[in-house]
Amino acid sequence: MYRLFSRWREGFTAQGRLQRATSWLKQEGRAPQGFALLGRLAQDGMVAAQYQVARAYLEGCGVPRSPAEGVRWMHRAATAGHAEACFAMALMLLVDPPDGRGADGLLPASLPAGIERWPDPVAATGWAERAARLGLPDAQALYGYLLACGPESLRDEQAARFWCARAAQAGCPQGDLGLAVAHLAAQAPGTDPDAVAALNRAAESGLPTAQYMLGLLHERGWGMARDTGQAALWYGRAAGQGVRPAQARYGALLLQDREDAPRNMLMAETWLRRAALGGDREAAALLGDLHARGEAAIPADHEAVMWYRMAADQGHALACRMLAVLYQQGRGVAADPGLARQWLERAAAGGDVTAMSDLAATVLAAGGEQAATLPAVVDFEPAARAGDPVATFNLAVSLHAGVGRPVDRPAAALWMERAARAGVVNAAYWYGRMLLEGDGVAAAPAQARQWLEQAAMHGLPEAMFALGALYGGGHGLPPDREQALHWFVQAAQAGHALAQMMAGRYLARGLAGRVDGAQARHWLEQALAQGVDAARADYAQLAGG
Structure with missing residues (x-):
């Protein structure tokens, strides 16, 4: 009898009515009645009821959905110190409002006092801190994450680790994830074993973001041996939970023949399509x-x-x-x-350098006045300064020829040398010629020969021909006719018309010490076939002899 009386009396207490209201909200037929009771309690100042009213408005439970009213009540409960409401405010202030403003928008026509803009990562960090200090593990994890990766003005690596560790100790997987992110944000990925261990715990607990990050570490070999099989495993788990980048990486891995699994084109396309249709x-x-x-x-x-x-x-x-x-x-x-x-x-x-090069080639091919004017989008300098070798070469050519910018031969030589040292074969040839001719740089025939040899060794016919001419004599270097013939023949075999004429001339006259009439005739005929009229006299002399 006493127990029955106690239950009856509890039904009239504020806490009892709150419990009854929340219970009714879950019952389809009584949800409106439950919301009405919650509303009276919230109006009377019960903070827990204000939080529940906010959720009901945001979810459309027992009342037509009204994000604006939901925000207002959530802000009121958070201001009164309700931990979950503070956490909810932090989460909401981190994202753009999905419904815009207006009567049924996420935001009211006038924002609640204390909210000046939306989204507001700084304000969100403040609400996350309040919820964290009130002991909410999820909020501690979020606060730690924001201190590690949030607004620059609020970052605090030591505090980030502290709060993420508190959340992790409370058994919150997001705490482990935040701890991993805090570690990884401060150091090279995978170099901190504690961060990797925390990420493993978060991934094993089922957090899709952690699974995706763990897949990245395995795929790229950060802090562990590279293992595409493990990477595919974690990407697959995250992909199944809707993580778009994981779907894209999983699809890309399925395109590869791996030791643990053969290529699976159909499955790869399936995941790539899901990622692409999701906006990747x-x-x-x-x-x-x-x-x-x-x-x-x-x-x-x-x-x-x-x-x-x-x-x-x-x-x-x-x-x-x-x-x-x-x-x-x-x-x-x-x-x-x-x-x-x-x-x-x-x-x-x-920023596609190849597209810029194609556009520049189109303009140069047009000739005339157009050759000095490039479309505004063709600007090789940013990519060149960022270290792109092809852009560096194209910038040098533009400066040398005055295409799209004023002629500046010294600057052209500087950029051309950078491109040559970066391995651009054409740049090695150009820079060799510039050194040979003193074009924008002090003449240095010995250095020129080195750059031309580098380009020639990579199969560039123009460089082979230039080397032949250089070894033939001139520019203050001792002649080496055998080397000259060697490079003329190499260029001739690559189809260089002038080199074919020079190879024929050398072999016809014995300029390198040996005469070979048959080969001389062959190369001179090749040169003539390509329209080199200067070879005609050598050919006539050879035929007359």
């Missing part, structure tokens, strides 16, 4: 590549166009350039040079 531009571009190269399960040019356009619309520069190629060739679409040029310019605007 790299996955879309990769699908475009597969179709354009004929490597897809059922390749089709129109599919290549579709996926490239999807990536290009998101600013993927390489996809823009590939679309230009398809429009130029009429593959999957009607050939359209105008559209091809537009996509090429968009690729160049996105």
